Amino acid sequence: MASTAPTEIRKLVATRASTNFREVVQVVTVPTPEPGDGELLVKNMFLGINASDINNTAGRYFSNAEYPIDTGFEALAEVVSAGPNAVYKPGQALIYLQSGAFCDYKIVKAATVVPLPAPKPEFLPFILSGNTAAISLDKVGEIKSGETVLVTAAAGGTGQIAVQWAKLAGCHVIGTCSSDEKVQFLKELGCDRPVNYTRENLKDVLTKEYPNGIDVIYETVGGDMFDTCVESLAVHGRLIVIGVIESYESKKDYVLPKALANLPSTLLVKSASVRGFFLKQFGSDIGPYMKKQVQYFSEGKLKSFVDKGEGTASGPFIGLEKVADAVEYLYTKKSKGKIIVQM
Incomplete structure (x- = not known):
């Protein structure tokens, strides 16, 4: 009523x-x-x-x-x-x-x-967090089946959808998180390689287990995480900047990652790219992608x-x-x- x-x-x-x-x-x-x-x-x-x-x-x-x-x-x-x-x-x-x-x-x-x-409250993640994940991975990251995708802050509101969206596209997904409890949560989402960065060094994991680099990186953290991600890009790799959450609480403006100093040469030798994403500039996609997520949720293909x-x-x-x-x-x-x- x-x-x-x-x-x-x-x-x-x-x-x-x-x-x-x-x-x-x-x-x-x-x-x-x-x-x-x-x-x-x-x-x-x-x-x-x-x-x-x-x-x-x-x-x-x-x-x-x-x-x-x-x-x-x-x-x-x-x-x-x-x-x-x-x-x-x-x-x-x-x-x-x-x-x-x-x-x-x-x-x-x-x-x-x-x-x-x-x-249903489970629909709420889709319009901002979910659309950010789905639209950016499709339109900016241009993910393809068989590619390796890294999602930072993977257990969060947008990370949970990014992990699943990449899996639905047929990708191998790595996800970073901050606790063993979240590692289990990511496994429930279908994440192939959860990494608890408080226990494992992400850079070491990527170097040893993914020597060819990462095809697409969904990056929301900034700072040292951004540096590691840039260094881990594969040939033709695409890094999507979603946010810089590490600096949001700071009274100062965004802290520039160290990787920016060598960014041109790093990208050049790999034909790689760093791409930004701001949902407001993809307004025509918001409704269709929202409806697609609701459909996948109703069909049991997407968890929220x-x-x-x-x-x-x-x-x-x-x-x-x-x-x-x-x-x-x-x-x-x-x-x-x-x-x-x-x-």
Whole structure:
């Protein structure tokens, strides 16, 4: 059943620029907006947590941002009411990718949402994390059956999909993680060679076990990890830069990896390449790839794991007041799958 909107809604805003998410966010109350032409008023059911939530509060995406700014990027919701020319009916489950998602109700454009068969939280990883993995591996990494693919931070929200997407394409997959528990998790996803980098030296593993190098690398970490990845590229290898999570919490700007000093010669002798990926620039692929993931999930070809923080000291993540806990939890490297907050 569709819900009825209250007269006021709550949202989480950042009051100034900082990488300390908890320090600068607060819940504010505003009048409930009415959906206009082609718009929907939706009630958020689950919010997605991303490493880039800190980049947003730090002002790294909008250098001229005027604070306070809305926070959050993605949510799974249900339609409460629709404006003229908005084709969805109250009660329809959907997912959307839009700035300001950390709220209880929100106005979204009907043309930009993706309808869902049911409001399952397991669908939430697909639109941002999953699309980042699937689209980048296909369109930028150009993965092919039989190739070797390395996924860094493989047990995270986007890593879990990257591992499986590469396996679905017929690739041999290596995945990095930070614990033996995550090694087992990666094996359950089908990862051929999980590497717990707290126990094994990744560079040594790649050198000994993959002497011909790695064809495609899905890199989200930066720093020393980026250096190792560049050095491990195969002839015609492709490294996809998805993020630089190692530096997001830093008050300084991104730290340049050491490998950049020798990057031209390193790539030249291997005819290799380093390629960037930013989901916003692949907007036309978001809907189709989201639907493809939902289909694969429904067919049992793709698994989706969400982490609601049940095992954390502060308990499960429920409500806007728990968003800061969830963001900080992401940086503890203890989560498995996509971190979400239930509303």
